[in-house]
Amino acid sequence: MTMIEYQKKYKLWDTIRQYFTISRDAMIQFEDSPVSTGMSFDAGFLRTLVNYLNALYTAEEKGTPIAMYNFCVPPELFYAGGVYPLCQEVGSIALTLANSTVHMNYIDKAEESGLQREQCNAQKIWIGAMLQNEAPKPDFMVYASQPCDSTNILYQVMSKFYDVPTFTYDIPYYHYDEKNEFYDERVTPYCADQVRDIVKFIELHGKTEITLEKLKETIGYSNEARNYALETMELLKHKPNPLPSLAPVIMYLTLMVASGIPEAIHYAKWCRDTANDRIKRGVGYISENYRKKEEKYRCFWVYIPIFFDPMMFTWMEQKFQVTTVLDMLGFQQMQPVDLSSEDKMYEGLAHAIMEMPMARQSRGPMEYYLDDVVRIVKDYDIDFCIWAGHIGCKHSFAIAALMRRLIEEKTGVPTMIFELDSMDSRNVNSKTIKKKITDFMNDIIL
């Protein structure tokens, strides 16, 4: 395929950087504010994100190799090799969060070039930018076969356009955990060997050496962050919800870019400490943030949040006193990686890949997903579920109707399903979604 000449200035990256730098500067003054002021999230997240965005330019200046990866690959591996970890989905999602129309232009360009309207915009945004010469170019790529066909094929497209060495990682259908009904003893060695191969691949194409010590160091940081994340998951079971509805997904985004460096720890720790603080004082986020209001209902957002309007969660808090305790991406279950031996480290990383939010639920049989939803509904005392089905995710939509019935049978909790494109408001806009949620609340819940 024809090579694209890339410019030094990348509009996609610049747009994100500009937006989040302004946000960071606005938030930074509140950084040390007490929790009781009801901060929606800590400025530390914005600082981490802006540092991450800036680091790409530094990498370019210094000639540090850039590795593009999809959201199922642990960034610790790249940090251990001193390679810049360019998470493609973070670029596409962050651009959508930046609430500009730039991402829509990229979607249009990708579709004009022949990609289908129903293919996932988490990759199409980037491809549209590539076609405009407005996206950074990696030196090599690493991506996994799952959680969806869209990732699989659109990474093939990006690899062809970039024409760079690409490592593909095969995630199996079965489970590594002996307690799971789909357990298969082959899964761990099959995947751990591939993680070893990723390391060799990074060493070769990143012109670097990944020592065990370095790997231990980067995994050590993500382990600490994961421990805080797991503690936070436990604390979210408290009623009323001690954290804002946006907190879990922000933690997810932080871990996507910073697992492997100390900055990953900051936001997860803030979530843990903030939740603990409110629980000790016997208050919830809603009562502390909105006067004269208490948490009335607890929602589980079964699929990915609305990236073009993340404040939908906030609107639900204000309008119905609903806390969205968790969303699928915010449900962190990655266990710390055992650092006691080289083999254990690779096995732990292999498990981490399968436990990445969305890969955890979507890579295999429906039961992986169903078990999580049922467990969350029961453990977190959820009143209802909302399934905002992203049109790019055919695997999710295909089981929504069946799962709604099974969730109700197993927990008695209703699920509302509607379609949207999480990255493009032109498909279904915020106003329409709010109307649907309002109707659901009035007809079923209130």
Next chain:
Amino acid sequence: MSIEDFYEAIQPVPTKYMKNKKVIGSFCSYTPEELIHAAGLLPIRMNGRGHKETALGDSFLSKFNCTFCRTTLDMILKNKYDFLDGIISLNSCDHIRRTWDNIKYEHPPKFSHFLSVPHHASPAAIKWYTDEIIKLKNHLETSYNIEITNERLKESIKLFNKSRTLLKSLYEKRKESELKITGTDAFAIIIAGTAMEKEIFNEMLTRFLETYDERPKVDYDRRVMVVGSLIDDIEYIKLIEDLGAVVVTDAHCFGSKYVWDMVDETKNPIEALSERYLKKIPCSRMIGKNVNHDVRRAFIKSMIKDFYVDGVIFESLKFCDLQGGDNYMMIRELKELGVPTLELDREYIISGMSQMKTRVQAFLEVLA
């Protein structure tokens, strides 16, 4: 042997060819059918030919799932597949994988098995799939109280290879400038092979090939290749040929991708099956070093050259992310080589034929 005999086999299920044995349906060309045959069962490919509704399937799958899955699920839920003794499903694509989740809960067959197919064809992946085939073998043996010996399996492999050889010789004849078979008829023959006993099919095809030269010459003005994912309805081919072209070859999972590669008869049969199925001309789901887009492109390029193809029609089932993405790359690459291409989005259940006809007609005019 008349071509009509093959057409009998591609009627809506169950056909008269599905009456003599217990029938096992499978969703994908990555199913090692030889093993099912060696268990004394009849393997057929799931299809929705002749079925015109998806309403019940739609109540489970979404409108963003492909109509092949919605059609077959609809049929299963309406008991139209109750003649099957079992179903084998795979993680071929998101649509099929999730269709299986729905079947499992809503209409579980008597026998069912799921194959985890790797996306690679590395030695580790081949070992993985070998184990999967062994698990299927054990499951069939216990469920049907039969021993699948190596000898039985080798016999089945031989039979299926014979079928592939015969079909490839049919493809060979379509390389010639003077054609004695239309693409529609050739496709009917190939599909028939997925829906009947291979012993009977091989016999029928052998006799057909023996009389091939006696067939009248086919008039055509352009030679076309059809590329896609899942096409099992001859009407799509007929539409192209009714406009004066002839479909001389293809690259999709009911055509050459099903037929092309042989199972090595000299190797351990299960390992040979694993190797053949993982290393065959790859589906767009495959991303391994030796089974990826480059391999698919090389295959299509060789087909274009060998079959003297004037233009390529890419058919894609709506909402098929995998094929849609692969077509996207392939069309750009073929354009760079100066090969005329047309991309047609379609539904599994035939619809919008007049619009499709207009587009094909315009394409054929460009070729002229």
